[in-house]
């Protein structure tokens with residue numbers, strides 16, 4: 001799994017689940033929200049801006 005932003009390898013479950021490493025999540029202002037789906041722990045990003053806003 002690689003960060004969608006900088007292509008660095010990410011291994012922690014939060015980063016893998018969201019697709020962004022911790023540094024890039026902070027840099028991009030992404031907020032990670034802890035959710036439960038069918039009783040399984042999951043993480044998703046609550047964002048005001050997306051990566052596409054930066055790339056556009």
Ligand SMILES: [Zn+2]
Nearest residue numbers: 003005006024
């Ligand atoms: Zn990154």
